Amino acid sequence: MTVDGQPVDAARPYLFNDRNLNHYRRALVDGIDRVASRVGRTERPFSGVSPAPLAHEISAVDLDRPLHDTAAALDELEEVYLRDAVYFHHPRYLAHLNCPVVIPALLGEAVLSAVNSSLDTWDQSAGATLIERRLIDWTAGRLGLGPYADGVFTSGGTQSNLQALLLAREETPACGRAVVITSAAGHFSVRKAAKLLGLGPDAVIEVATDADRRMRPDALARDLDRCRREDRPVMAVVATAGTTDFGSIDPLPEIADLCAQDGVWLHVDAAYGCGLLASPTRRHLLDGIERADSVTVDFHKSFFQPVSSSAVLVRDGAVLRHATYHADYLNPAGQRTPNQVDKSLQTTRRFDALKLWLTLRIMGPDAVGELFDRVVDLAADAWALLAADPRFEVVTKSQLSTVVFRYLPKNIGLADEANLYAREALAASGEALVAGTRVDGRHYLKLTLLNPETTPDDIAHVLGLLAGHAERYVDARIPAHAR
Template structure:
């Protein structure tokens, strides 16, 4: 119905509808006392299944009332200080404002004639980020949907720059603690199974450069082509940062594309106290950044940056109906010439408004706070005999496990930790993540909320211990 199209005649309906939605979300944020209700898929599915999408409600208030039941009531709220699970950050208000503006105007960032100033804003932010990294005057890049897409595009460029038609000879080198999108990207790029060579990590979960050097030399000896080395600046599980200067030296020695996956660690680009942890990133050929992880932006907000903007030509195709070749000579800036996507949201606006309101120091200060909290929490875990913590954090992630004093069976300890995580989530009191290291089950804090306190951390550790002990006690009762 035309009455719902956003235009000059429906501006008042737009204002009232959005205001009603904002009021409800604001009330929910103000009254949420825990990060999750603990609802299960089986419990919530019937409510969603009962909605007949072919019978509209014809009323915004009624639709929002229904939304409370199918989504808002049981949503996982990342703003809560005891949401400690994944790389999901609370978002800053200027970015949410940007989200509202970009959704209503609905620019598409593929061509100039669909975005105008949006194109220039995105390009300005790419230049700003490239300068923060130190990539040099020829650098360029483009916003993407997230780290996986950024990694895929970077490896596409690396494949094309290798100038090797025999894809079976190409090899990618990545840390065993690196992101799974490297393997997925290799498959999407038509590379053969086994083309990703996994490099072991040291005790701090950083890539072993001696092992990387040995693999690069073996690659050369076997007449294979080292297509790329993927260094990680902030692994998903440990927040570890690979030794970037040493990796850069090896990439130069073996004429290999150096990609840095800084999807998580990019927050250090705005840090006033920890920027040196990214030293060496300026020598990368490409870099992934996820502003929606450590710049406190709503999903999605990511980018891939390259040292040599000319390499982005490998993603360029010209269509007469969209970006004809003549527009290049006319110096018309079409972002689709650089992107794997065509239609694309103006996600850059969120970061633009954040920088214009808060400044880079404001963002960096928030990220420094969570890094400092992680260090304090590591000291608590290291001193607590109930827990084993894997590594001291480089960023804001902690991997640990509950170790009971009276149980020595590793498999039983695994089950106790799994149970504790599930029981904690079911209670809704807190949400933590889980992972495996050394074949054993561990728990994980990913601290991205500056409102989380050390007291929150201590309280959650007590809850985990309580759930684990309950499981072990019940197991002992059943056995007797």
């Protein structure tokens, strides 16, 4: 057998160790060169490929017959992945909460993958354990949670919300009848977490929002009062600092007042809005978050980190004991070394904190915050473009970097169909990607702006493409004499 033209044993050259460092260097350099080459010639964020032909190509690969050649495998990868990947770095990728990533974080990804530390016990991670803990302390300091705060890195906002609600449940008397109160514009993972925690189908109460899609404190007060009268313990109130669709930030100080008055756990889902923690101009938008009992942050949304890089933080680190289970082979009771598995829902866990560590050490938090400020400014520009364009209707002005809008055909009865078609046709062209959502039962389009390199001209161009697709759809549906 040969590997890259050299005769070798079947398995030995593939192990990462001191004897195979040249192979390691060549393979990674080749891979990096392929990615760099593809990114350098990418002219649109997506190829527009549909699932069927790509599925056929991938299913035709014989996984039982290895190529034994790095270059050949990378050639194949070009065809089955790199050619048709969705590239978030492109300025006309405007769809979901996917950010372009910073180079220090990519360096961290390469290092952590090679060393392959597992962040469950000290004897598997050593310095990595302490680096993660230092970053949790740094984040807790930015949040203002106080001297007893603690937390742990997670796979993402869904897991962070689940763990926060688990802790809240364990701190709630009579938790079997407990309810969770959240915004009608909050994240679906709150309902998902309630189901996973064994709560009933009516255990999540959605609070009405105002015209800016922010939780209404008066409506929350009424729901809290109703739960009190019905003797239903409120396990947690979940406020949102950056809703997925509208970028809205709930009125945290007023919500915190109501939670304190009733002794209710306050969780703040700041998966999206956590970028404000580094903002040199907008940190005040998170005022009140320091009063939360738990907070979700997603660095892979607004700190320009590769997936995954998230964390859940708590005001009182002692509550993390509710996630602790002892195993004699792993973390026996009485052991004094710092074991992160004692705080986490996961056992084996990547050293994702390293990406943020290198980002802060090389770039610094101010540089990250300036990038996030740039996309928030861009959203304001996009809102102004849409508000001034009679072809479109825009819902509300975001506090962060999303804009929800729709094309308005002359025949308003075709609005839903025209907007759905425009989004699909745009994606099929590969020229740009936007998201879709529903508002009050109607279909809308959404720009999610997380690329500081996107310009107002890019947005204007995409809006023109959307309008063109929608107009063609409407024209095809309406006879010429009826237009």
